[in-house]
Structures are given as structure tokens and as C-alpha cells.
Amino acid sequence: MxxxxxxxxxxxxxxxxxxxxxxxxxxLLRFGARGWDSQMWRLGDDLAVRLPWATQSADxxxxxxxxxxxxxxxHLPLPVPVPQHLGEPSxxxxxxxxxxxxxxxxxxxxxxxxRAEEAADALAAFLTALHRPAxxxxxxxxxxxxxxxxxxxxxxAQLASATGLGLIPDPDAVHxxxxxxxxxxxxxxxxxxLHGDLHPANVLTADGTFCGxxxxxxxxxxxxxxxxxxxxxxxxxxxxxxxxxxxxxAADAATLSRARGxxxxxxxxxxxxxxxxxxxxPGGKPTWGPPAHASLRRLIATAR
Numbered sequence: 285m286x287x288x289x290x291x292x293x294x295x296x297x298x299x300x301x302x303x304x305x306x307x308x309x310x311x312l313l314r315f316g317a318r319g320w321d322s323q324m325w326r327l328g329d330d331l332a333v334r335l336p337w338a339t340q341s342a343d344x345x346x347x348x349x350x351x352x353x354x355x356x357x358x359h360l361p362l363p364v365p366v367p368q369h370l371g372e373p374s375x376x377x378x379x380x381x382x383x384x385x386x387x388x389x390x391x392x393x394x395x396x397x398x399r400a401e402e403a404a405d406a407l408a409a410f411l412t413a414l415h416r417p418a419x420x421x422x423x424x425x426x427x428x429x430x431x432x433x434x435x436x437x438x439x440x441a442q443l444a445s446a447t448g449l450g451l452i453p454d455p456d457a458v459h460x461x462x463x464x465x466x467x468x469x470x471x472x473x474x475x476x477x478l479h480g481d482l483h484p485a486n487v488l489t490a491d492g493t494f495c496g497x498x499x500x501x502x503x504x505x506x507x508x509x510x511x512x513x514x515x516x517x518x519x520x521x522x523x524x525x526x527x528x529x530x531x532x533x534a535a536d537a538a539t540l541s542r543a544r545g546x547x548x549x550x551x552x553x554x555x556x557x558x559x560x561x562x563x564x565x566p567g568g569k570p571t572w573g574p575p576a577h578a579s580l581r582r583l584i585a586t587a588r
Contacts, residue, residue: 290377297325297333304371305383319485321345321501326386332365335381341426345501346382348423353500356477359416361409363387363496387496389488392518393571396484399492400523406494407518408530411511417474418505428480429506432545433466442552451555451577457584458548464587465545468538471507480504482514483550484575494518508535509542516547516586517554517579524582544583551579 290296294313301309311328318324321342325333336342350367357366365384373379397403427434439462447455479486480502488496512535515524528535535543558573560566 292323292335292337294325296377297335300371300374300377300381301327301333303374303376305369308369308383319499327383330386331368332384332386333381334365334384335377336379342501343379346380348503349384349500350382352423352503356414356503360413360497362406362494364500365498387488387498389490389495391485391571392487392489392494393484393569393575395489396575397489397493397518397520400520401526402493403489404515404519404523404526405530407514408527408532410494410497411508411514412530412532414479415476415508415511418477422475422477422505423503425478425480425502425504425506425510428502429475429478429504429510431470431507432468432509432542435549436466439549439552442549442556446552446555446559449556449559451559452580454584457587458552458580461544461548461583461587465541465543465548468541468545471509471539471542475505476508478502478504478506478508478511480510482511482517483554483572484518485569485572487514487518507539507542509539510546512539512543513547513550516544516582517550517575521578521582524586544586547579547583551576551583555580 298309298313308327314326316324316326316332321336321339322334323337327333334346336346350370353364354366357364365387367382367384369383371381443452443455443458446452452458479497479500481499486497486499487494488498515527519527554572554576557567557569558576560568561570562573
């Protein structure tokens with residue numbers, strides 16, 4: 285990641301609000317979190333400010349959320365961060381930024397879902413509502429929602445790296461899940477709306493079930509298999525079958541195979557990021573490891 289040269293502080297965020305949205309400038313401001321692309325600052329009880337900080341692509345991702353998410357949000361059964369205001373680049377901060385609604389909850393990498401039936405039903409209802417044909421001109425994903433085979437090199441590199449670190453007890457079994465996925469027929473239906481990035485840090489929990497979905501920077505149109513990796517990534521053991529019974533229209537065998545391939549990619553990435561966090565390497569997040577290892581175990585068991 286190439287970090288921005290501008291240090292984002294509470295003083296900077298408040299100055300930006302005073303310049304462009306002075307009605308919000310006196311709200312209580314607290315640091316929230318740093319993601320791969322953006323920083324989030326909580327604003328009062330009900331709002332948040334998100335600013336790009338770590339990648340050049342973050343600007344376009346925030347503008348995309350501002351353009352598309354307000355129309356999608358009312359149809360979704362779980363709360364999502366709805367953009368309220370767009371901050372334009374200025375001399376003080378030469379990048380766009382947005383004010384969104386605040387979604388309460390704890391990220392699932394820190395507080396996994398434990399009420400299996402409720403979580404499976406909530407996730408199925410969310411994806412059933414989201415996975416509708418996208419209009420012409422909908423955004424194309426950053427490698428999300430397209431052919432799974434396009435990620436063959438990335439899969440091989442991640443598997444080799446994780447195996448070399450001693451993190452994968454049965455690489456042949458992982459490879460078998462992947463080969464089954466890339467051999468499945470490609471998606472021939474309409475391009476559907478996708479979240480595109482349903483890993484545990486982007487799904488919130490409360491009282492053991494899901495209560496919100498955040499970070500729609502990878503919102504795009506494409507193959508639903510990309511999002512249908514989520515049951516293996518997010519749900520407790522034994523809950524994926526209930527999800528698949530509740531999700532409508534029911535996914536066919538080819539889509540489920542591709543979804544397992546996407547889930548393997550997500551699990552390998554989480555395992556590597558988690559290991560980097562445990563050992564203090566840059567970009568590491570130790571909370572990502574346990575759910576990723578659990579996902580990979582479930583995927584191998586499913587294949588067998």
C-alpha cells in the first residue's frame with residue numbers, strides 16, 4: 285500500500301466539515317477504523333466520515349458508493365452505510381470524501397456469528413435482496429464477479445505461500461476444491477448487483493447474528509458466485525445448507541462450485557493476512573486468521 289502523504293487527524297476532518305458541511309462540524313468526532321482504502325471517523329451518534337488514505341483507487345470507490353448505494357440501500361434487509369454528503373477535493377485535502385450513516389455492530393472477524401440459523405437466514409435474505417439484475421452502466425468489479433479462471437495465478441501464488449509457511453495441512457485438498465470450481469460452467473445469466481467484498485471485517489454482528497454490512501467500495505455487477513462464497517466464510521459450522529435453502533432463486537450446481545472457488549481465494553487471503561498480523565508484518569490483521577482457517581476446513585469437508 286502507498287500511504288497518502290497527508291496525515292488524517294480529527295482537526296483535519298473537522299476543518300473539512302466546517303468548509304463544506306458546517307452544520308455537521310460541531311458533532312462529536314471520534315476515530316473509527318482504518319481499512320485497506322479509507323479511514324473512518326464516527327461523527328455524532330448516527331453518522332461517519334470516510335476519507336481515502338492508503339490507495340489511489342480509494343477516490344473512485346467512494347464516489348461509486350455515493351452514486352449507487354442510496355438507491356440500493358432501501359431494498360436491503362440489513363443496515364448499510366448510506367452516503368449522505370460528498371466532500372469535494374480542496375486545497376486542504378485534495379481527494380473526495382463522504383459522510384454516511386453509521387451502522388452499529390462488531391466486525392465478524394472479532395465477534396463471529398454464533399446463532400447459526402438466525403445468521404444463515406439473515407445472510408440469505410440480504411443476498412437475495414441484493415442479487416438483482418444491475419442496470420446498464422453499473423460498475424465493473426476490480427477482479428470481482430468475472431471468470432474465476434482469471435484468478436488462477438493468484439490462487440497458485442497464495443496456496444504456495446501459505447503452504448510454504450506451514451499454514452495449510454492438506455494443499456492437495458485445497459487444490460481439488462479450486463479445480464472443481466474452475467471446471468464449472470461460467471455464469472450466463474444477467475449481471476447481478478454484488479457487494480464484492482464479503483469478508484468478516486465487512487459484516488457486522490450483534491447478539492450472535494448479522495446486524496449490518498459495510499464497505500461497498502467493491503460494489504459491482506457480475507456473477508453471484510463471488511458473493512455466494514459468503515456462507516463458507518461467515519457462517520458457523522453446519523449453517524451453509526440452511527443458507528442455500530433460504531437464498532432465492534436457489535443457486536445451481538455450477539454456481540455453487542464457483543462459489544466454493546471464490547471462498548477458497550478469500551480463505552487463503554485471510555490466512556496470509558492473519559499470519560502477517562500474528563508476526564507483525566505490514567498489512568497484517570491477526571483477527572483474520574481464525575475465520576479463514578475455519579472456512580478452509582469447511583470447504584475441504586464439503587468437497588470430500
